[in-house]
Amino acid sequence: MATTTSPITITIDPVTRLEGHLKVEVTVDVKDGLQQVVDARATGTLFRGFELILTNRDPLDAPDLTQRICGVCPVSHGLAATTTLENAAGLVAPDNARLMRNLVLGSNYIQSHILHFYHLALPDFVSGPDMPPWQPSWAADKRIESQSADLIGHYVKALEMRRKAHEMGALFGGRLPHPPAFVPGGFTTTPRSARIRKFKSYLNDILGFITRTYLPDVRLVADHYSDYFAIGRGPGNLLAYGVFDEDSTGQHKLLRRGRIQGSSGVLPVDPNAITEQVTHSWYSEQSNNRTPASGSTVPQYPKAGAYSWLKAPRYAEVPCEVGPLARMTINGDYSSGISVMDRHQARAEEALKVAEALQVWLRQLQPSGPVYRRYSAPAAATASGLTEAPRGALGHWLRISGGKIVNYQVLTPTCWNASPRDSAGVPGPIEQALIGTPVSDLDQPVEVLRVIHSFDPCLSCAVHVMRPAEGARIFALGHYHSEEEVHEHGRSH
Amino acid sequence: MTISRRQFLDLCKQSAAVLGLGAAHLAQLEKALANPDAPTVIWLQGSACTGCSVSLLNRISSTAPATIADVLIQVINLRYHPNLMSLAGQPAAAIAEDARARGGYILALEGGVPTAFGGAACWAWSADGRDVTLLEAVEALAARAAQLLCVGTCAAWGGVPAAPPNPTGVKGLQAIALRQTVNIAGCPPHPDWIVWAIANMLTGTVGALDSYGRPKALFNRTVHDLCPRRETEEARMYGQDGLCTEELGCLGPHTVGPCPVSLWNGRQNWCVDANSLCIGCTNPGFPGLYLRRNTDGHDD
Numbered sequence: 001m002a003t004t005t006s007p008i009t010i011t012i013d014p015v016t017r018l019e020g021h022l023k024v025e026v027t028v029d030v031k032d033g034l035q036q037v038v039d040a041r042a043t044g045t046l047f048r049g050f051e052l053i054l055t056n057r058d059p060l061d062a063p064d065l066t067q068r069i070c071g072v073c074p075v076s077h078g079l080a081a082t083t084t085l086e087n088a089a090g091l092v093a094p095d096n097a098r099l100m101r102n103l104v105l106g107s108n109y110i111q112s113h114i115l116h117f118y119h120l121a122l123p124d125f126v127s128g129p130d131m132p133p134w135q136p137s138w139a140a141d142k143r144i145e146s147q148s149a150d151l152i153g154h155y156v157k158a159l160e161m162r163r164k165a166h167e168m169g170a171l172f173g174g175r176l177p178h179p180p181a182f183v184p185g186g187f188t189t190t191p192r193s194a195r196i197r198k199f200k201s202y203l204n205d206i207l208g209f210i211t212r213t214y215l216p217d218v219r220l221v222a223d224h225y226s227d228y229f230a231i232g233r234g235p236g237n238l239l240a241y242g243v244f245d246e247d248s249t250g251q252h253k254l255l256r257r258g259r260i261q262g263s264s265g266v267l268p269v270d271p272n273a274i275t276e277q278v279t280h281s282w283y284s285e286q287s288n289n290r291t292p293a294s295g296s297t298v299p300q301y302p303k304a305g306a307y308s309w310l311k312a313p314r315y316a317e318v319p320c321e322v323g324p325l326a327r328m329t330i331n332g333d334y335s336s337g338i339s340v341m342d343r344h345q346a347r348a349e350e351a352l353k354v355a356e357a358l359q360v361w362l363r364q365l366q367p368s369g370p371v372y373r374r375y376s377a378p379a380a381a382t383a384s385g386l387t388e389a390p391r392g393a394l395g396h397w398l399r400i401s402g403g404k405i406v407n408y409q410v411l412t413p414t415c416w417n418a419s420p421r422d423s424a425g426v427p428g429p430i431e432q433a434l435i436g437t438p439v440s441d442l443d444q445p446v447e448v449l450r451v452i453h454s455f456d457p458c459l460s461c462a463v464h465v466m467r468p469a470e471g472a473r474i475f476a477l478g479h480y481h482s483e484e485e486v487h488e489h490g491r492s493h
Numbered sequence: 494m495t496i497s498r499r500q501f502l503d504l505c506k507q508s509a510a511v512l513g514l515g516a517a518h519l520a521q522l523e524k525a526l527a528n529p530d531a532p533t534v535i536w537l538q539g540s541a542c543t544g545c546s547v548s549l550l551n552r553i554s555s556t557a558p559a560t561i562a563d564v565l566i567q568v569i570n571l572r573y574h575p576n577l578m579s580l581a582g583q584p585a586a587a588i589a590e591d592a593r594a595r596g597g598y599i600l601a602l603e604g605g606v607p608t609a610f611g612g613a614a615c616w617a618w619s620a621d622g623r624d625v626t627l628l629e630a631v632e633a634l635a636a637r638a639a640q641l642l643c644v645g646t647c648a649a650w651g652g653v654p655a656a657p658p659n660p661t662g663v664k665g666l667q668a669i670a671l672r673q674t675v676n677i678a679g680c681p682p683h684p685d686w687i688v689w690a691i692a693n694m695l696t697g698t699v700g701a702l703d704s705y706g707r708p709k710a711l712f713n714r715t716v717h718d719l720c721p722r723r724e725t726e727e728a729r730m731y732g733q734d735g736l737c738t739e740e741l742g743c744l745g746p747h748t749v750g751p752c753p754v755s756l757w758n759g760r761q762n763w764c765v766d767a768n769s770l771c772i773g774c775t776n777p778g779f780p781g782l783y784l785r786r787n788t789d790g791h792d793d
Binding site: 010011012013014015016017018019020021023045046047048049052053056057058060061064065068069070071072074115119120123127128129130131132133134135136137138148149152156159160162163164166167169170171172173174175176177178179180181183185186187188189190192198370371372374449 | 681
């Protein structure tokens, strides 16, 4: 077993079993007699430039295009974009549309949560079958003996259940991933009774799996790894925009909006208190500390002290954890604490809460009621749409001028969780959660993976180039291209 | 405790029994034991959203391999896949390097290859303290692959990240490898199309490709040709069951793909059956300059 007596940096690249590209560097040293992480840096390693792609396009393209930011949470992007466009026009979708959006979004929450626990996180705790892609693997600290075959059996069963959750959502969504039914003005599908019956049948099957298999399996893993209720706390600030509208006003949600700062109670959320800091990101200081609505970004590389393409979002200057644990805690549904195991526990309990709510929304559908109101995008408007992806708070900010998109900003959950240090040098939530994590074997730092995976990171969502200011240079990693050159490249492709 | 291949097969059989699959299928599962050295597939993700992998996980069919678990246990050795593999970091990268040294694998690519900035918009992994770009990794792995599979429109031609102004200079795999690729188009592609491609690549029965590298066996008619709503009255707005959505901007007449017969998510639905539009996601030019030019059938 590899150990150290002086600080040593371990690079984990790629961090596998998450969505997108992530590199993590941890410095490990012996402190208070325990070999542990003493410093951590998270770096997103892919960017695509979605904001640039959206600029100059018809606003009606935003739902379909922003879904392609992420194949694991496309429904959340589709909902954020349609909500943003409806807010821009002051239009409220019919109730049937609200309900079908909830039903498709809830189906995707369930598939995402099941996928996360069994297929992304569980291999950190249980050895997979003796064949690729599960082997080879790190053998360190596998504590579950007699029930591990059961858990692998449930891994297979969970593949089936997450597939069924997608089939359930596709009944109304059209297909998953990337459902075509989310349009500003409402929804394209009608809630025919045959679809309602099929949805109910799927839902019964899935509810049985959540209560009889998923929740007990999380408890089983938690029992064997109870030390992980004290590992991976992070900053202790929680933020949720709220999700699943319970009425057409959008004011009442299944999971409410709010935030908790340290030991505070639940506080209100003011979107204008959100800023993005770039001191340790590859952007010019002149774009530091802007709100997403006024975000203008000037990339700069190289830059002393910078190490990530992610900006550092902060609420009133503090880093915040987002995700199921934040939502469930803020909603008063979970109160055990903040840790690796609390994240798994809260996520599983949220899956049950959402599945039970799906039963209610299904009953509220009016099979012959309207699903869509004619929508035209305004020629000029500024609007935003705040919702929650399975892995946390998601916001879209839009400016339309001359009937075209002139600025589109996306602030994703993993931007919050995997953010780099801010201007005050305070690390982001995943970085903070890693610091203090014990590492027994430097060659198999599975403890580091467990902390990272507990956040369910989605890096494709997180890294995107903001629209640069007039005449700004678009940069990546060692080379400069003027905006004109990039446009030229696009045309010649 | 690591369970053996044999035990895992039993677990999958239990799962198959739940799915109501017959004895013939179970016999095929048994054969997997005779072939623990199935062909290697190396699956890389470039400028991607993971939607193609999520779609593949949705595989369900009445013919073998019925599910994604069956694909993994019966058909291939998926040695490298960023979302599914156990290992992380340098040991994971070493698996890809080991496969490269042996050669003869299928290289499957999800997402396009960013070429701007020397490829540095997307890193594959770190090796010996150096960041290896996806461009470098794809060039090295494509050179020693037996066959190249593009999973999805992005890998084939660039897709959404290559839309104007193509900020990171994304290209499809064939433009990088300068070899013929089998292009399974779609954003995402249907899981049956992906599994069909892998199975037929293994047996050398992909057959003819169209001029865009798509297998003609799958991509031979337009969505409109195959659409059950082709001869129906025109819908005037969303939310009208059974009507043709061409006037709303459906791109089915300009899009080659078998969606109306494949159907999606266990044959539960597809874009037009949801009264929505085909947005042309199997087209080489997707997403083009517009997707939803005319949502309500009127220009007012």
